[in-house]
Amino acid sequence: MTSFATRPQPNRGPRHSDREPSPRPYQQYVYGYPHKTAYRPLGADRPLLRELWAGEATDALSLYAHIPFCEYRCGFCNLFTRVGAPEELTTRYLDAMARQAEAVRAALGDGPRRFAAAAFGGGTPTFLTAAELERLCDIMETGMGADLRTIPLSVETSPGTATSDRLAVLAARGATRISIGVQSFVDAEARAAVRPQRRAKVETALEAIRAAGIPVLNIDLIYGIDGQTETSWRTSLEAALAWRPEELYLYPLYVRPLTGLGRTGTGSDADWDRQRLRLYAAGRDQLLANGYEQQSMRMFRRLDAPAIGPDDYACQTDGMIGLGCGARSYTSGLHYSFDYAVETREVRGIIDTYTRTTDFTRAAVGRRIDADEARRRHLLQSLLQAQGMDVAAYRDRFGGDPAEHYPAELAEFADRGWLDPNTGPNLLRLTPEGLAWSDAIGPRLFSPAVRAAMAAYEPR
Numbered sequence: 001m002t003s004f005a006t007r008p009q010p011n012r013g014p015r016h017s018d019r020e021p022s023p024r025p026y027q028q029y030v031y032g033y034p035h036k037t038a039y040r041p042l043g044a045d046r047p048l049l050r051e052l053w054a055g056e057a058t059d060a061l062s063l064y065a066h067i068p069f070c071e072y073r074c075g076f077c078n079l080f081t082r083v084g085a086p087e088e089l090t091t092r093y094l095d096a097m098a099r100q101a102e103a104v105r106a107a108l109g110d111g112p113r114r115f116a117a118a119a120f121g122g123g124t125p126t127f128l129t130a131a132e133l134e135r136l137c138d139i140m141e142t143g144m145g146a147d148l149r150t151i152p153l154s155v156e157t158s159p160g161t162a163t164s165d166r167l168a169v170l171a172a173r174g175a176t177r178i179s180i181g182v183q184s185f186v187d188a189e190a191r192a193a194v195r196p197q198r199r200a201k202v203e204t205a206l207e208a209i210r211a212a213g214i215p216v217l218n219i220d221l222i223y224g225i226d227g228q229t230e231t232s233w234r235t236s237l238e239a240a241l242a243w244r245p246e247e248l249y250l251y252p253l254y255v256r257p258l259t260g261l262g263r264t265g266t267g268s269d270a271d272w273d274r275q276r277l278r279l280y281a282a283g284r285d286q287l288l289a290n291g292y293e294q295q296s297m298r299m300f301r302r303l304d305a306p307a308i309g310p311d312d313y314a315c316q317t318d319g320m321i322g323l324g325c326g327a328r329s330y331t332s333g334l335h336y337s338f339d340y341a342v343e344t345r346e347v348r349g350i351i352d353t354y355t356r357t358t359d360f361t362r363a364a365v366g367r368r369i370d371a372d373e374a375r376r377r378h379l380l381q382s383l384l385q386a387q388g389m390d391v392a393a394y395r396d397r398f399g400g401d402p403a404e405h406y407p408a409e410l411a412e413f414a415d416r417g418w419l420d421p422n423t424g425p426n427l428l429r430l431t432p433e434g435l436a437w438s439d440a441i442g443p444r445l446f447s448p449a450v451r452a453a454m455a456a457y458e459p460r
């Protein structure tokens, strides 16, 4: 068999030059497929979790806890989170999470159950106090039955909340990775991204994280901020590299509906695309030159970093349990969650509803995953990784080649120079150019049904 990128491809429709003349490189970050905006209420006969999980493999589950609270709302963020939660609310939220954990654990039954990885995300999990973080870990351990000290545990934090007392709790409870959203070490850029923070505070937080002795530090940075230049971008990269983080994520800035930047109408145009492509290449090259390897468009890992757990701990495999009102859960046939919103009032309403919920035995909102969606998801998750996709593994799982299932999409990728033609028949891998265009490639692999559902979704 020949690789798709090199074999003759008759009858595959028009070449890319006849299709979309110049695609936009930054269309959508595909970190989970299908996106939550394709989820819908599951109707009056909401499925029982007990039935959804019957027959599912439960020997290597992922566990995810979502804490939907932040100190402030960053201008670029469309995550499900609210600011200024009083202690009374965080307590109610953890109470609800404990009830949910109990219901989910009962639904999983008495069969063999093992968690292979855990993560606390948000929002900002370290918005919780040290005592509340203890309670969160208790819920995961005694409520869900996860042995946090023996599995990879990743926790997201922010410069303002990465305090020694919280980090000490997380280290003691088994955290193996701390991911801090810095975004920029240049104060003016942080302000432009509507993220009020000072570099001095960022450095103090990084010091505290290193002092806590958690093995993996990840730093998130953003490029494409208004006023950012290649020089100022390098300043941020160098400041991050000074901490020798085990991982770095470089995110292109997006302006999304209902976010702070979205409301100010900051433009998205060809110049901005070119700026982001330029800064991406500069960032990638700087990290490669400093002893990092590229894992995906966004992710870079230090070559000598300790190997701890799965690369992408959240949302990437079947068999995920999500606790909290913004978390998703995945079985092989259904992805489900609670309601989703970005706008402040709507988010508050959903959190309040969650904290009042007493019956967590059924899935409320979600999307069914049929054979086509499962194939698309596998292809998306594998192809967007720098190491590419093992075609034999795909064939074993789905009984055919990706080139048979998605000929038009893969032909377009090959035509555009996004697929490496030299990999041989058993590997489908993006070229460096393809990796740079990951956010244009991902959406092209969405099914028509998911596209239609996302297009029909009204942001709120």
Ligand code: SF4
Residues within 6 Å of the ligand: 069, 070, 071, 072, 073, 074, 077, 078, 079, 081, 122, 123, 124, 158, 181
């Ligand atoms: S980017 Fe992080 S800290 Fe900022 S609002 Fe979103 S979740 Fe909160």
